């Protein structure tokens with residue numbers, strides 16, 4: 001996948017009508033946005049476009065309305081919030097295709113913005129086509145309708161760049177190829193992740209945690225080829241410990257992956273990659289912040305479960321991180337949502353912040369942990385796309401990136 005993509009800076013925006021795919025898939029509670037990070041992350045590109053003589057039509061999805069209009073998933077709160085952040089009107093349009101949307105887009109004057117309703121109100125947006133000619137034709141027809149909204153296409157939605165959806169990839173078939181470009185956010189994501197994968201400063205350490213081995217197996221396999229050190233934490237550690245013959249009590253385990261875990265450990269050994277597992281653990285007699293807890297080594301007694309790495313492991317991992325020059329982190333070291341089991345994740349987080357490394361944080365829960373720690377501004381790059389950053393590190397092509405024009 002070529003990462004040297006044209007950006008908004010490479011096109012003449014003056015007098016143009018720009019369609020920009022953003023990721024305004026923000027968390028909402030009772031219609032109120034609880035975290036506006038994704039909207040703020042799009043501001044530099046939005047401002048650049050409207051300050052350079054173009055009008056702007058925004059497309060986004062929110063949640064999974066499954067191809068039907070459903071007020072629960074309206075993007076209007078995001079449009080209103082953007083207007084408040086910019087101190088400027090953002091016209092909300094109740095459908096992303098159709099005569100009204102096209103007329104509204106054409107009526108925009110340079111510097112004006114409109115935001116269309118959820119692209120996923122149409123089933124064609126995220127239709128799984130799998131080579132089915134009728135579905136491909138339906139998705140292309142929908143993408144062609146979207147393309148009528150403008151003459152320049154900007155993708156700044158890294159969070160959905162791993163999806164070949166109508167508004168993230170297929171639309172580029174209906175826009176002049178030279179005018180399909182990356183926004184600043186998407187460009188920054190691919191530059192950071194690309195550099196880490198292609199040309200990392202060494203030592204290169206990957207911290208991989210989270211609930212399950214299954215969700216991270218592909219990234220582990222890919223990273224073994226690239227990194228010097230892998231630090232394993234979270235629920236996934238216990239499948240590895242069990243594969244090594246340790247007792248893990250009621251800790252999370254994927255028994256069907258015990259052989260895969262062994263093979264992964266062997267592969268790391270063959271490649272000379274340091275593959276570290278917890279040497280001690282915080283165990284609990286219940287999955288609860290009120291549980292009784294103990295610090296133990298690698299043997300976990302019956303009826304108890306490990307919910308965090310122990311202090312020795314946290315120190316061991318912190319030292320590895322402090323030595324590293326590139327750090328990629330995906331997945332917490334324990335159930336950090338419960339304060340009793342947050343220490344391991346927070347110590348690792350502090351080490352990443354203190355280290356003299358290029359640090360890339362990807363994945364919803366690691367980002368939440370970094371935000372919880374208050375150390376977010378000490379990280380080199382916090383990815384806005386958990387799934388997309390994982391697929392990137394797995395070495396997969398991201399359709400939303402491939403669809404853009406090479407520089």
Ligand code: AMP
Nearest residue numbers: 210211212234235306307331334335365
């Ligand atoms: P993932 O989405 O795979 O990155 O997993 C994140 C989730 O893993 C978080 O909600 C954590 O609470 C959970 N988690 C981390 N460590 C453990 C553990 N030792 N046992 C059970 N769940 C865990």
